[in-house]
Amino acid sequence: MATEGKGVAIEAEAEAVKEMNVMVAVDQSESSFYALQWALENLFRRKGAAVETEEVGMVTVVHVQQPFHNYVLPAGPGIYATSTVIESVRKAQEQNSSVILSRALRLCKDKMVKAETLILDGDPKEMICQAAEQMHVDLLLVGSRGLSKLKRAFLGSVSDYCAHHAKCPILIVKPPEEKLSRESST
Structure with a gap:
């Protein structure tokens, strides 16, 4: 009888994971993909033969494109940005978003976790909190x-902003030190 109770507890735990609505924000940085990988390995997969082969839950992967301001800017003496230039910038942003989300979906598929994607336009920190x-x-x-503290002060930190403004629990996933130092050097 003790094993029946344990089996029910494992099933209830797997069912609770299925019902959890998780959002992971990704950009081109390796640290955002480390956070996605961490989520897939720690939130959606359960140890044990019975549960390991099941799909457990779904994740929403969100990417926010920086807004492209339609200002008329001089591109040289007497030359101004045209609608063709503006359209090519938008197209490049869409292609970049597509590459980022394709990589994220591949990671989810490899871990057998269902995923949906969401592309938003705007300030990443505000849009992520709003979407959540x-x-x-x-x-x-x-x-x-x-x-560093200095870069955070000037550039702002999406994770810091979300930690203070999101209306849901937030988990900030820090990569191991060697990954941090490799990414900051590039």
Whole structure:
């Protein structure tokens, strides 16, 4: 009888994972993909023969494109950015988003976790918090690039902003030191 109770507990735990609405924010940084990998390995996979082969849960992978401001800017003496230039910048942003989300979906597929993607336009820190609130996310995961205090002060930190403004629990996943130092040197 003790083993029956344990089996029910494992099934209940797997069922709780299935119901969890998790959002992971990704960008081109390796630290954001480390956060996604961490989520896939620690939140969606359970040890044990019975559960290991099942799909357990779904993740929403969100990427935010920086807004392209349609200002008329001089591109040289008497030359201004045209609608063709603006359109090519937008197309490049869309291609970049597609590459980022394709990589994220491949990671999810490799771990047998269902995933959906979301591309937003705007300030990443504000849009991530807004999307998490609108989608009633149970947990928001973001990576941490390990910016110095000075860089955080000037550039801002998406993870820091989300930690203070998200209306749901947030997990900031920091990569191991060797990954941080490799990424900051590039």
